[in-house]
Amino acid sequence: xxxxxxxxxxxxxxxxxxxxxxxxxxxxxxxxxxxxxxxxxxxxxxxxxxxxxxxxxxxxxxxxxxxxxxxxxxxxxxxxxxxxxxxxxxxxxxxxxxxxxxxxxxxxxxxxxxxxxxxxxxxxxxxxxxxxxxxxxxxxxxxxxxxxxxxxxxxxxxxxxxxxxxxxxxxxxxxxxxxxxxxxxxxxxxxxxxxxxxxxxxxxxxxxxxxxxxxxxxxxxxxxxxxxxxxxxxxxxxxxxxxxxxxxxxxxxxxxxx
Amino acid sequence: xxxxxxxxxxxxxxxxxxxxxxxxxxxxxxxxxxxxxxxxxxxxxxxxxxxxxxxxxxxxxxxxxxxxxxxxxxxxxxxxxxxxxxxxxxxxxxxxxxxxxxxxxxxxxxxxxxxxxxxxxxxxxxxxxxxxxxxxxxxxxxxxxxxxxxxxxxxxxxxxxxxxxxxxxxxxxxxxxxxxxxxxxxxxxxxxxxxxxxxxxxxxxxxxxxxxxxxxxxxxxxxxxxxxxxxxxxxxxxxxxxxxxxxxxxxxxxxxxxxxxxxxxxxxxxxxxxxxxxxxxxxxxxxxxxxxxxxxxxxxxxxxxxxxxxxxxxxxxxxxxxxx
Numbered sequence: 376x377x378x379x380x381x382x383x384x385x386x387x388x389x390x391x392x393x394x395x396x397x398x399x400x401x402x403x404x405x406x407x408x409x410x411x412x413x414x415x416x417x418x419x420x421x422x423x424x425x426x427x428x429x430x431x432x433x434x435x436x437x438x439x440x441x442x443x444x445x446x447x448x449x450x451x452x453x454x455x456x457x458x459x460x461x462x463x464x465x466x467x468x469x470x471x472x473x474x475x476x477x478x479x480x481x482x483x484x485x486x487x488x489x490x491x492x493x494x495x496x497x498x499x500x501x502x503x504x505x506x507x508x509x510x511x512x513x514x515x516x517x518x519x520x521x522x523x524x525x526x527x528x529x530x531x532x533x534x535x536x537x538x539x540x541x542x543x544x545x546x547x548x549x550x551x552x553x554x555x556x557x558x559x560x561x562x563x564x565x566x567x568x569x570x571x572x573x574x575x576x577x578x579x580x581x582x583x584x585x586x587x588x589x590x591x592x593x594x595x596x597x598x599x600x601x602x603x604x605x606x607x608x609x610x611x612x613x614x615x616x617x618x619x620x621x622x623x624x625x626x627x628x629x630x631x632x633x
Numbered sequence: 634x635x636x637x638x639x640x641x642x643x644x645x646x647x648x649x650x651x652x653x654x655x656x657x658x659x660x661x662x663x664x665x666x667x668x669x670x671x672x673x674x675x676x677x678x679x680x681x682x683x684x685x686x687x688x689x690x691x692x693x694x695x696x697x698x699x700x701x702x703x704x705x706x707x708x709x710x711x712x713x714x715x716x717x718x719x720x721x722x723x724x725x726x727x728x729x730x731x732x733x734x735x736x737x738x739x740x741x742x743x744x745x746x747x748x749x750x751x752x753x754x755x756x757x758x759x760x761x762x763x764x765x766x767x768x769x770x771x772x773x774x775x776x777x778x779x780x781x782x783x784x785x786x787x788x789x790x791x792x793x794x795x796x797x798x799x800x801x802x803x804x805x806x807x808x809x810x811x812x813x814x815x816x817x818x819x820x821x822x823x824x825x826x827x828x829x830x831x832x833x834x835x836x837x838x839x840x841x842x843x844x845x846x847x848x849x850x851x852x853x854x855x856x857x858x859x860x861x862x863x864x865x866x867x868x869x870x871x872x873x874x875x876x877x878x879x880x881x882x883x884x885x886x887x888x889x890x891x892x893x894x895x896x897x898x899x900x901x902x903x904x905x906x907x908x909x910x911x912x913x914x915x916x917x918x919x920x921x922x923x924x925x926x927x928x929x930x931x932x933x934x935x936x937x938x939x940x941x942x943x944x945x946x947x948x949x950x951x952x953x954x955x956x957x
Contacts, residue, residue, distance in 0.1 A: 384752035391749075395740040463736035467797065470700045470730045471753040474722060626703055 377480070381473050385481025389455070393485065399451055403489055407444040407497050411436050415505055421564050427593055434508070435564055437501035438588035442581050443556040444497075445490045445527055450548035452531025455482040457541040460629045475625050483528045490524035510595035519587040519601050522608040526580045529615035536623035540630040555579040565589070583607040651714045653678045653805045653836030654699065659708035661694050661860075668694040670860040672708070676836045676853075678804065681827060683847030683868070684840040685939065686857035687951065692840040693733055695857065696809045699838070700730045713804050726754065729803030733810045733840075735794045739783040743774055743793055746782055747800060754801035761800075768796040771826055773818075788819035795823055799830070806830055806837045812846065824849060844939040844951065856943055864946045868939060875945040876937030880911040880918070882929060889925040892918065900950070902930075911935070 393400060411433075418439070419432030427434070459465040468478060498516075501507035509516075530551070538544040556562045558572050559581025565573065576582040587604035590596040654676040661669040668691045676682045684692050697703040699710055701721030710717040717724040737746050744765060751761040769775045772792040782790060795811055808827070812820045827850060830837050839852060847854055847868060854871055856864040864871055881903060882892055888904045897906040908914035911934040919926055935941055943951040 380755070381753055384749065387752075388749045391741060391745060392738065462738055463732070463734040464738060465736075466697075466702055466732045466734075467730070467736045467750070469702055470725060470728065470732075471750060472722065472725050472755065473753050 376474065377477055378474075382477050382481055385473060385477060386484060389481060389485045399447075399454075400489055403444060403447055403451075403493050404496050406447075407440040407493070408500050410444075411440045411497070411501065411505060414440065418564070421567060422593075425564050425566050430593065431506055431508075433501050433505040434592045437497060437505060437507050438585060438592065439561040441494050441497040442523070442559070442561040442584050442588075443552065445493055445523070446548070446552035446556060446581075448486050448490050448524075448527050449531040449534060449551060450545060451489070452483065452486045452528050453535045453538070453544035453548060454541070455486065456532075456535045457544060457629060461541070465629075469625055479532060479619075479623075483532060486528045486531065487521075487524045490527060491520060494520045494524075507592075509592050511591035511600075512597035513591070515591050515596070515598040515601050516588070518598075518605055519584065519591075519608075522605045522612070523580060523584040526608045526612045526615065529612045529619070530580070532623070533615040533618040536619045536621075538629075539627070555581045558582070560585045577607070580608055580611050583611075652676060652711075653680075653713060654682075654838065655709075655711045656695070656699065657709040659695065659698060659710065660706045661691075661698060661703070662706055667860050669698075669705075669708075672857070672860070672862055674855055674862060674865065676805070676838060678836050679831055679834045681831045681837045681839055681850055681852035683850065683852040683854045684838055684857060685842065685844060685847060685854055685943075687842055690857045691860040692842075692857055693809055694860075696730070696732075696807050696838065696840050699805075700728055700807055701725055702730075726801070727804045728807060729798035729801065729805070730807040731795045731798040731809065731811055733813065735787075735790050735814075737782045737790055737793050737797070740781065742779050742781055743769070743785070744778040746793060747778075747796060750797045751800040756801060764800050764802075768799050771799075771822075771829065772796045773822055786816075787814055788816040791815045791819055792822060795826070799826075802833075802835070804835060806835050807840075808837065809840045810842070811839070812841065812843065820846075844943075848939060854939065854942075856946060858943075858947050864942060871942045872937050872939065875942040876939075877907050877941055877945060878909060878911045878937055879935040879941065879944075880906045880908050880914045881933045881935055882906075882918075883931045883933075884928045885930050886928055889922060889928070891921050891923070891925060894918070898948075905935070905944075905950075 415432040415436045418435040419430065422430035422432060422435055459468060534544050534547045538547060558576050559579040560568060560576065561581045565585060583604040587601055590600035594600070652675045657673050659669050659672040672695055684695065686692050694703065698705050699717060701717050701724055705718055712724045712727050715724045715727065747765045747768070748761055751764055756764060769778055772795060774792055774796060777785065777789060782793060785793065791814065795808065798806060811823050815823065824846060827837050827839055839850065841847065851868060854866060854868050855862050864875060883903045886902060888899050888902060892904045893899060894906055897904050906914060915932060940951045
């Protein structure tokens with residue numbers, strides 16, 4: 376059972392904490408803008424070689440950098456839990472009338488919102504400054520971004536469930552960012568990846584996100600092309616939920632940053 | 634008046650004859666380490682129970698299980714008649730806990746810390762504002778309400794930590810080592826507060842290893858040792874029943890034969906001699922030691938108190954560390 380009022384109290388609290396320490400959110404928003412600006416020319420050449428001679432590079436660099444940098448939210452999600460251990464507030468929170476589900480949702484929903492905000496900012500910058508042209512239906516990207524954001528935050532919850540220390544969680548999130556970003560075709564165009572990478576890519580959420588973006592931005596497709604990516608991201612989210620349900624023990628002693 | 638979650642505002646009291654806390658046959662082990670070995674106790678509304686014992690005796694395990702933070706291997710826990718182990722969610726609304734470790738959000742102000750936890754208990758905005766003012770006043774935090782928790786001293790943080798437990802006027806207050814690391818002022822404020830809570834009808838379980846605090850509070854006492862309650866009663870009853878005067882002598886090296894009188898207990902280089910009149914016993918013993926008195930390093934008269942109760946019921950001198 377979820378009490379909307381208690382959930383609202385936790386959400387407001389998380390936003391208050393984020394307001395007191397805005398740097399992680401700023402990095403999430405600003406970093407992809409910086410990287411896009413200087414990577415765009417390189418991706419123009421790459422897209423040209425991939426059969427898109429009229430592309431200006433923004434078609435790859437905008438979604439690619441947004442997807443890669445969105446991975447930071449995995450780390451931010453784990454930190455939302457581990458910081459409670461560092462502050463010694465975890466038991467206090469658990470001893471309150473808030474349910475486990477309310478606590479998890481209260482920490483997850485703001486992180487989903489952060490990724491959504493990041494995509495809005497990055498795509499707005501792409502369209503206004505980098506001359507991003509979306510050939511297909513931009514509306515089709517909304518469910519895709521939502522599914523991708525949810526999958527990343529749930530991955531963060533699953534990582535929290537598996538790891539006992541904040542260092543383990545950070546290492547996991549960082550390796551995930553680089554590895555999934557590269558294999559999934561976010562760092563470089565998918566068709567220039569080696570064959571083995573293309574074979575294993577579908578196990579990554581980045582692959583499905585990038586496939587959806589390519590279909591719409593370069594392929595000119597609409598909502599219909601989103602079915603497979605959203606289904607795959609949904610399936611991954613389900614796996615992360617199962618891992619979290621099996622491994623997330625609220626009475627487990629984890630190490631914050633001590 | 635009902636709050637958002639349907640329970641009456643103000644203190645939620647146990648019904649007539651229903652204890653604020655009832656624990657029966659509670660058992661808990663961590664691997665091969667037994668933390669609680671069949672603990673039973675009952676705490677009535679408006680009373681203070683001093684849960685005493687050295688570190689590692691099982692106090693924190695007991696408090697954590699009562700608060701619904703840990704499961705138990707066996708036994709029963711009821712708070713105002715509500716089964717904590719089966720319905721922890723319902724019981725949490727009746728409990729206010731200040732865990733052993735000071736836990737506050739350092740980047741938030743004192744007021745925001747209080748507001749968050751008060752909000753979780755279902756108080757309305759008006760009630761939250763009122764209770765924040767009340768608990769802040771009781772714990773000397775009023776002038777600090779808009780200060781960040783990171784800017785507070787250790788004692789001030791401890792007071793904030795304690796204040797959070799009291800916001801919803803819980804029927805059962807669990808304070809786990811509330812004065813550990815606290816300065817003199819904070820300690821006095823917390824002890825005053827505990828008395829006030831009991832006067833207002835809350836049951837307070839005050840876990841500590843500082844015996845003198847319980848003597849100051851004139852609280853009921855439960856001595857916990859190696860996961861068992863080894864003595865239970867009011868402090869004065871326990872002292873009357875189990876407390877005994879004694880003379881304790883410490884030597885540099887082995888205890889001389891002349892000091893090993895009938896009934897004495899030798900522990901390394903220390904000998905403890907039970908005596909109704911320890912001063913008279915000292916006057917008698919010192920001449921008998923003769924030249925061996927030069928190896929005395931200290932001599933102490935132990936009056937009947939909770940420390941001597943612990944000694945009497947466990948056979949060991951009270952220390953803050955758990956015995957091997």
